[in-house]
Amino acid sequence: MNAPIANDILSSPQAQPMFWGNAPTSRAPGRIYTDQELYQRELDTLFYKGHWCYVGLECEIPKAGDFKRTKIGERSVVMVRERGRPGQPDQIHVLENRCAHRGVAFVRERSGNARSFVCPYHQWTYKLNGDLVGLTFRQGVDAVDACGEKIKQGGMPEDFQLCDHGLTKLKVARRGGVVFASFDHEVEPFEEYLGADVLAYFDRIFHKPLKLLGINRQRIPANWKLMQENIKDPYHPGLLHTWFVTFGLWRADQNSQMIMDTHHRHAVMVSRRNEVSSNIAANVTSFRENMKLHDDRVLDVVPEAWWKLNCPVQKAEITPTVTMMTLFPSLIIQQQVNSLSTRHIQPVSEGVFDFVWTHFGFEDDAEEMTRRRLRQSNLFGPAGFVSADDGEVIEFVQQAYRANEEARTVSEMDGQEVKNTDHNVTETLIRGMYAYWRKTLSI
Numbered sequence: 536m537n538a539p540i541a542n543d544i545l546s547s548p549q550a551q552p553m554f555w556g557n558a559p560t561s562r563a564p565g566r567i568y569t570d571q572e573l574y575q576r577e578l579d580t581l582f583y584k585g586h587w588c589y590v591g592l593e594c595e596i597p598k599a600g601d602f603k604r605t606k607i608g609e610r611s612v613v614m615v616r617e618r619g620r621p622g623q624p625d626q627i628h629v630l631e632n633r634c635a636h637r638g639v640a641f642v643r644e645r646s647g648n649a650r651s652f653v654c655p656y657h658q659w660t661y662k663l664n665g666d667l668v669g670l671t672f673r674q675g676v677d678a679v680d681a682c683g684e685k686i687k688q689g690g691m692p693e694d695f696q697l698c699d700h701g702l703t704k705l706k707v708a709r710r711g712g713v714v715f716a717s718f719d720h721e722v723e724p725f726e727e728y729l730g731a732d733v734l735a736y737f738d739r740i741f742h743k744p745l746k747l748l749g750i751n752r753q754r755i756p757a758n759w760k761l762m763q764e765n766i767k768d769p770y771h772p773g774l775l776h777t778w779f780v781t782f783g784l785w786r787a788d789q790n791s792q793m794i795m796d797t798h799h800r801h802a803v804m805v806s807r808r809n810e811v812s813s814n815i816a817a818n819v820t821s822f823r824e825n826m827k828l829h830d831d832r833v834l835d836v837v838p839e840a841w842w843k844l845n846c847p848v849q850k851a852e853i854t855p856t857v858t859m860m861t862l863f864p865s866l867i868i869q870q871q872v873n874s875l876s877t878r879h880i881q882p883v884s885e886g887v888f889d890f891v892w893t894h895f896g897f898e899d900d901a902e903e904m905t906r907r908r909l910r911q912s913n914l915f916g917p918a919g920f921v922s923a924d925d926g927e928v929i930e931f932v933q934q935a936y937r938a939n940e941e942a943r944t945v946s947e948m949d950g951q952e953v954k955n956t957d958h959n960v961t962e963t964l965i966r967g968m969y970a971y972w973r974k975t976l977s978i
């Protein structure tokens with residue numbers, strides 16, 4: 536069970552009572568989605584310090600020199616593979632995409648292959664590990680003075696040391712082919728950051744080499760936390776999503792567990808699709824009795840051996856058909872039957888974030904399974920049969936609180952407590968995240 540660390544602040548006034556007031560954590564003020572100053576504090580405290588942020592999959596950069604540009608918070612970073620010394624494995628570096636000279640983002644492509652990074656502005660040149668190796672005119676320019684003597688003009692001061700001017704190198708954690716990084720070199724080890732319960736579900740998915748299947752990108756005009764809330768809200772899928780309800784992929788009465796780390800910042804929604812169809816959907820307005828698939832291969836679900844897990848929380852072997860993980864602050868990892876993806880939250884401002892979906896399978900998948908995963912991925916992404924609904928509703932939420940910042944949410948399904956549950960009719964994961972958020976930001 537989780538230690539009840541978050542419950543002590545569920546209803547007590549905090550360090551900034553003016554912001555939250557005396558309301559419980561289950562009633563968030565609209566300003567948490569719209570306040571610019573608060574947003575900047577979130578970036579500094581949650582994205583740039585004390586937390587691990589997702590960067591990408593190792594299979595996105597398979598060869599030495601391959602790189603990918605991405606973001607942590609608003610800061611541009613580059614993930615790059617460097618060949619290891621003889622007999623040593625390759626290294627993966629994550630570097631801030633900000634030239635140490637005058638700040639230019641030297642990588643402009645989304646991905647590519649390089650032997651070194653050369654900044655276009657004044658051609659400072661960096662090794663793949665971020666060390667500065669050279670800069671043009673370091674020794675100045677040869678010239679001849681009025682007396683005909685050879686002289687040097689310009690150049691860097693004699694005490695200028697290349698080694699003092701490398702790129703910002705992030706701390707890197709790799710596990711199961713997934714790369715995380717942190718600007719904070721004091722951050723706790725990745726495994727401790729996730730905690731044993733969440734880590735077991737992470738390892739369940741990332742248990743063998745991955746194969747990249749495709750990437751979707753979308754820009755959602757909403758605060759970044761609303762995306763985390765959406766995937767910590769297991770009671771909306773059986774109501775909002777016509778597709779889930781009608782085809783029985785997620786319903787309120789299916790066997791489910793909500794599992795959090797001890798800080799309540801990460802979570803896993805674990806669930807198993809009902810074997811027998813229940814009549815619960817008939818009472819749900821989004822259920823469409825007459826909706827049929829012209830091509831039912833989209834629902835050609837084939838159980839996979841790795842779905843089985845010895846759940847450390849339930850202390851029993853379970854076989855979920857869906858696990859939705861939220862790794863705070865910036866990652867969602869999805870298994871919905873045979874479809875697998877990471878979803879990366881990249882804040883752009885207090886009211887906008889970019890959302891990047893990376894669909895993947897396993898290197899040893901048969902061609903048939905790859906095609907199945909690709910077909911099922913039509914449920915997800917910006918125009919997914921299911922996920923298009925989420926992008927739209929969280930935009931509506933943002934619009935409402937921008938119009939009235941004093942209005943509050945009510946996340947009280949299943950009470951005001953924060954605890955793991957064995958059903959999905961709950962908003963406990965949202966309360967857990969905000970309890971952690973308030974504690975970390977002293978709000």
Ligand code: FES
Pocket residue numbers: 634635636637638639654655656657658659
């Ligand atoms: S800003 Fe990069 S070399 Fe000048």
Ligand SMILES: [Fe+2]
Pocket residue numbers: 765771772775776921922925
């Ligand atoms: Fe949803």
